């Protein structure tokens with residue numbers, strides 16, 4: 557097992573931005589001075605997630621793009637604002653086939669001058685629907701995720717349900733086993749599930765089994781886990797990261813914890829935080845779909861570890 561010498565994460569897309577939060581040793585953000593300078597482009601936020609994970613190993617850097625936000629414009633705008641060329645990316649991972657995670661992928665591929673390998677679960681391409689409480693249907697919402705189009709734009713698709721290693725010290729979790737009692741299959745208790753996919757010509761429950769996360773092993777620290785939406789549950793995701801790498805110690809957790817979905821009982825958030833505390837990570841950064849209540853609860857219960865991530869932030873591990 558190789559371990560990274562260092563990791564720098566740049567948050568390219570996030571739901572939140574706040575230019576008044578001061579910098580710390582751990583996290584630097586484009587703040588007021590950056591945003592008021594007319595020579596700079598202001599950073600944009602949108603309901604989505606994208607992280608550039610830069611791994612330093614043996615004097616070299618390996619850069620992984622994890623997810624690509626919702627629109628085809630915000631990720632490219634923020635990369636340009638932060639002076640990051642799309643060509644520096646060595647590998648991409650799309651956590652699952654929901655538009656707030658793959659939305660900007662095609663635009664990134666088109667903006668590059670060289671092809672890019674992209675790991676994605678085959679189920680990301682299922683024909684998907686949202687069925688509202690009153691029966692109204694949002695039709696085939698992931699129709700803009702098309703293999704042919706991605707390949708024509710230079711995407712070299714690695715369709716994988718199993719864990720895949722990328723460069724030094726980095727892996728995908730592959731499909732995540734649902735073992736934690738409060739993170740079972742199906743819709744979270746108390747919520748009417750609205751996610752459906754087409755199977756045998758009928759709408760069926762969409763378990764979002766394509767959900768996968770990124771793992772990087774950091775020297776002397778432990779695992780760094782980056783989740784997209786954590787449809788499989790953030791604790792199940794961490795357990796799978798431990799199983800894939802054989803490394804127990806968890807150093808940092810970033811990403812959507814999927815606890816902000818309307819109707820998810822607060823009890824689930826409480827149980828998640830209890831488990832997170834047991835893992836004693838140095839950093840916990842609930843983002844994107846984690847929900848405001850969960851952000852507040854992690855900040856209260858794990859004040860040393862809590863990290864509020866924002867669009868454009870750069871975190872050094």
Ligand SMILES: [Fe+2]
Pocket residue numbers: 652654785787
């Ligand atoms: Fe999702």
Ligand SMILES: [Fe+2]
Pocket residue numbers: 654656657784785812844845
């Ligand atoms: Fe999401």
